[in-house]
Amino acid sequence: MRAVTEKEIRASFVNCSRGEAKRLSLPRDLDQRPWEDLDFLGWRDHTAQERAYLVVERGDGLVGVALRLTTARVGLRRNMCSVCLTTHPGRGVALMAAPKARGKGRDEGTVGLYLCADFACSLYIRGKKEPEPGGRFAEALTMEEQISRASANLGGFLDRVSA
Numbered sequence: 022m023r024a025v026t027e028k029e030i031r032a033s034f035v036n037c038s039r040g041e042a043k044r045l046s047l048p049r050d051l052d053q054r055p056w057e058d059l060d061f062l063g064w065r066d067h068t069a070q071e072r073a074y075l076v077v078e079r080g081d082g083l084v085g086v087a088l089r090l091t092t093a094r095v096g097l098r099r100n101m102c103s104v105c106l107t108t109h110p111g112r113g114v115a116l117m118a119a120p121k122a123r124g125k126g127r128d129e130g131t132v133g134l135y136l137c138a139d140f141a142c143s144l145y146i147r148g149k150k151e152p153e154p155g156g157r158f159a160e161a162l163t164m165e166e167q168i169s170r171a172s173a174n175l176g177g178f179l180d181r182v183s184a
């Protein structure tokens with residue numbers, strides 16, 4: 022994705038109020054992110070550990086989603102990220118819940134997503150970051166195909182948030 026600015030990020034959120042979007046904590050290393058290798062931007066709120074955010078560039082512009090990390094207990098078994106299909110042990114995969122966009126304060130449900138807790142899906146697919154051994158399947162798909170699949174998986178999630 023292209024490098025995006027703080028202003029663009031704050032204007033992109035579809036499932037929180039304008040006030041919340043204005044106040045939320047942005048990544049402190051925005052200018053050092055490896056943008057050319059990223060399919061989306063994701064970060065944990067450093068002032069509130071249960072909050073996280075995703076910003077994705079879609080055909081019709083940037084889409085930002087505010088997420089809550091669920092407190093589900095994670096055992097020793099491995100979990101799979103539903104975007105890049107990397108598996109991680111323990112807390113390496115987080116279940117994140119997004120309030121649906123229509124909610125606007127009313128409780129109209131949430132949409133869940135299992136995601137690499139470090140938001141590094143794009144880097145795992147590109148081989149720029151290695152998960153723990155056994156974290157990546159030997160894939161018949163090319164890297165480009167895996168990138169397309171991850172975008173489709175993430176797009177499906179964004180569609181459900183906005184539906």
Ligand SMILES: [Zn+2]
Pocket residue numbers: 102103104105106107136137141142
């Ligand atoms: Zn992932």
